[in-house]
Amino acid sequence: MCGKSIEIHMMVEEAMELRLKPRKDCAFDEISLGEVMLRLDPGDSRVRCARSFRAWEGGGEYNVARGLRRCFGMKTGVVTALAENDVGYLIEDFILQGGVEPMIQWAAYDGIGRKVRNGLNFTEKGFGVRGALGISDRANTAASQMKPGDMDWETLFGVQGVRWFHTGGIYAALSETTAEVALEAAKAAKKHGVVVSYDLNYRPSLWRDIGGKAKAQEVNKALAPYVDVMIGNEEDFTACLGFEIQGGDRQLKKLNIDGYCEMMNEAAAAYPNLKVIATTLRGVKTATVNDWSAIAWCDGKVYKAKDYPALEIYDRVGGGDSFASGLIYGLMTTGDVERAVNYGAAHGALAMTTPGDTSMARLKEVESLMKDGGARVQR
Numbered sequence: 001m002c003g004k005s006i007e008i009h010m011m012v013e014e015a016m017e018l019r020l021k022p023r024k025d026c027a028f029d030e031i032s033l034g035e036v037m038l039r040l041d042p043g044d045s046r047v048r049c050a051r052s053f054r055a056w057e058g059g060g061e062y063n064v065a066r067g068l069r070r071c072f073g074m075k076t077g078v079v080t081a082l083a084e085n086d087v088g089y090l091i092e093d094f095i096l097q098g099g100v101e102p103m104i105q106w107a108a109y110d111g112i113g114r115k116v117r118n119g120l121n122f123t124e125k126g127f128g129v130r131g132a133l134g135i136s137d138r139a140n141t142a143a144s145q146m147k148p149g150d151m152d153w154e155t156l157f158g159v160q161g162v163r164w165f166h167t168g169g170i171y172a173a174l175s176e177t178t179a180e181v182a183l184e185a186a187k188a189a190k191k192h193g194v195v196v197s198y199d200l201n202y203r204p205s206l207w208r209d210i211g212g213k214a215k216a217q218e219v220n221k222a223l224a225p226y227v228d229v230m231i232g233n234e235e236d237f238t239a240c241l242g243f244e245i246q247g248g249d250r251q252l253k254k255l256n257i258d259g260y261c262e263m264m265n266e267a268a269a270a271y272p273n274l275k276v277i278a279t280t281l282r283g284v285k286t287a288t289v290n291d292w293s294a295i296a297w298c299d300g301k302v303y304k305a306k307d308y309p310a311l312e313i314y315d316r317v318g319g320g321d322s323f324a325s326g327l328i329y330g331l332m333t334t335g336d337v338e339r340a341v342n343y344g345a346a347h348g349a350l351a352m353t354t355p356g357d358t359s360m361a362r363l364k365e366v367e368s369l370m371k372d373g374g375a376r377v378q379r
Helices: 008-018 060-070 086-097 153-161 169-173 176-191 204-210 212-226 234-241 257-270 319-334 337-351 363-370
Strands: 028-033 037-041 054-058 076-083 101-107 120-124 133-137 162-168 195-199 229-232 276-286 289-298 301-304 308-312
Touching: 028 060, 028 153, 028 176, 037 086, 054 060, 054 086, 060 076, 060 162, 060 169, 060 195, 060 319, 076 086, 086 101, 153 162, 153 176, 162 169, 162 176, 162 319, 169 176, 169 195, 169 204, 169 212, 176 195, 176 212, 195 212, 195 319, 204 212, 212 234, 229 234, 229 319, 234 257, 234 276, 257 276, 257 289, 257 301, 276 319, 276 337, 289 319, 289 337, 301 337, 308 337, 319 337, 337 363
Parallel strands: 028 076, 028 162, 037 120, 076 101, 162 195, 195 229, 229 276
Antiparallel strands: 037 054, 120 133, 276 289, 289 301, 289 308
């Protein structure tokens, strides 16, 4: 391991550089900016053979707000856009059921989706040697058409008050204007003293026809100077910011931790504004068995979460988002980077044991798993 633990009082001091606003002065603990889609899940079948689908809501940035609300009890909201029809109302209903405050820009529906529509995400969980599969159907969505000036960030951040703002590379990839909206929001957040986190969340399919990795790096490098907490996995940091991880296994069966540490130090040197850099560690044995952990960098030191070797997975989609929400909760409430990365890893592990993008875990379950809680029946 490339970093050793330091005293807790020192970790508190480091995390306090985030300078969180007092909770009493803010209407929201956290606000996410991103697209929320309707996820259609064929269960144990495959998309190509399905005769029925179970509906969920999901979106990389939204999932973080949802986890912070439902598992960790924080007051959260999501800034998004939806086409005004019954599919849009269904997605809104899912958001409301998750306890997240919907800040929706409703776009007039043209009756057929020529101009605007709501996004669909067909997702099969995978099993054994068959990996998970996601097929997005999201062209011309309302969220992709958001543009600077649509949202009154000054009122949200400056009058209502927000402690933490989160967005990511999925939303920034949807269109030229969404990248501009993400940058506009991050700048406004920094102006009003709001902590900014960003999940790089590289998706090759989103960038493929608009410039690939070169365009992804252009967009993400423009956003990085406004970020306090940067989150991603091994592919994200390479594809989005150009930082290579040395000694890695392309099949992700073995992970070179020293390579991750070197990459984090390079990222911190390139972007001195970064207070925390965090990445999940996923060793893929099969679709349903992964080695799972995470590390977080702060002030030149790296902290590693508890290992979850041979973690049995029911649905891996959203595991990284649940890691992010656990990490954010830990940073906001404890100021202890090592404890925060353990909140993230435990929450991500639990989220992957249930179906859907979003977490069904409770805080007590997360903390029990952090303390080596077992899987014995609870009666």
